[in-house]
Amino acid sequence: MSEFWPTLLATIVGAAFAGAVTWLIFARQSHQVYVTRLDEALVGIVLAIPARVQQLDDYQTYLDDLEAGAGTDAQYQEALPPGPYDLGVRLEAARMVARGEDAKTLGEVASAFYATSSLPPKAQRARLSHLPELMRKWRHGELGKQPWSTFTRFAFDADKRAGLTPPPPWDPVNRIVTKLPDLKDPGTTE
Numbered sequence: 098m099s100e101f102w103p104t105l106l107a108t109i110v111g112a113a114f115a116g117a118v119t120w121l122i123f124a125r126q127s128h129q130v131y132v133t134r135l136d137e138a139l140v141g142i143v144l145a146i147p148a149r150v151q152q153l154d155d156y157q158t159y160l161d162d163l164e165a166g167a168g169t170d171a172q173y174q175e176a177l178p179p180g181p182y183d184l185g186v187r188l189e190a191a192r193m194v195a196r197g198e199d200a201k202t203l204g205e206v207a208s209a210f211y212a213t214s215s216l217p218p219k220a221q222r223a224r225l226s227h228l229p230e231l232m233r234k235w236r237h238g239e240l241g242k243q244p245w246s247t248f249t250r251f252a253f254d255a256d257k258r259a260g261l262t263p264p265p266p267w268d269p270v271n272r273i274v275t276k277l278p279d280l281k282d283p284g285t286t287e
Contacts, residue, residue: 135199138191139236142206143229145184150225152179153218160218181214198245202235205248212255224255 156179163176188207195203206228213224231251235244 131194131196134194135191136236138187138194139232142184142187142191143232145187146225146229149179149181149184150222153222153225155179157218178214178218181211184210202245202248205245205252206232206235209248209251209255212252212259215259216255220258224251227251 156176160176185207188203188210192200192203192207209228209231210225213221213228216224228251231240231247234240235247240247
């Protein structure tokens with residue numbers, strides 16, 4: 098009976114050690130799967146940008162053709178800009194995968210993208226070319242401990258260029274944006 102307790106203790110210690118090693122392996126593998134899924138979702142976003150740029154180019158060509166041919170008001174009314182559907186869906190899918198700080202940063206990436214969609218086609222194209230580079234820098238850790246702030250500044254800049262007021266400082270996540278009033282020349286009467 099004297100060998101029973103040491104054997105039981107050794108068995109318990111061995112089982113605890115095996116359980117801890119198994120848990121560490123599982124946690125590491127789970128993290129690797131998460132990173133892989135998030136990176137694949139982000140690559141999907143980046144690869145969808147050329148299609149968005151092509152839509153913007155086609156729309157700009159359409160507008161140029163209307164202007165050159167002196168299109169009617171009805172044609173201009175129907176000349177709706179392309180919606181941000183494909184990229185928007187990819188962003189939302191990536192946001193479903195993201196967790197923690199990645200989710201916060203990806204939320205600001207979405208805000209940055211949606212802010213660019215209110216710009217004219219050429220300006221959108223220019224701003225969209227910067228988004229993949231910033232996303233790469235985020236994933237490589239080059240944007241510091243608060244990468245989301247870079248995308249927030251990007252969105253504020255796009256809003257400012259579009260003539261929209263930025264969201265109030267106490268509400269950066271909901272992105273309450275309003276159109277600035279048209280400032281009329283005081284010397285003109287209407």
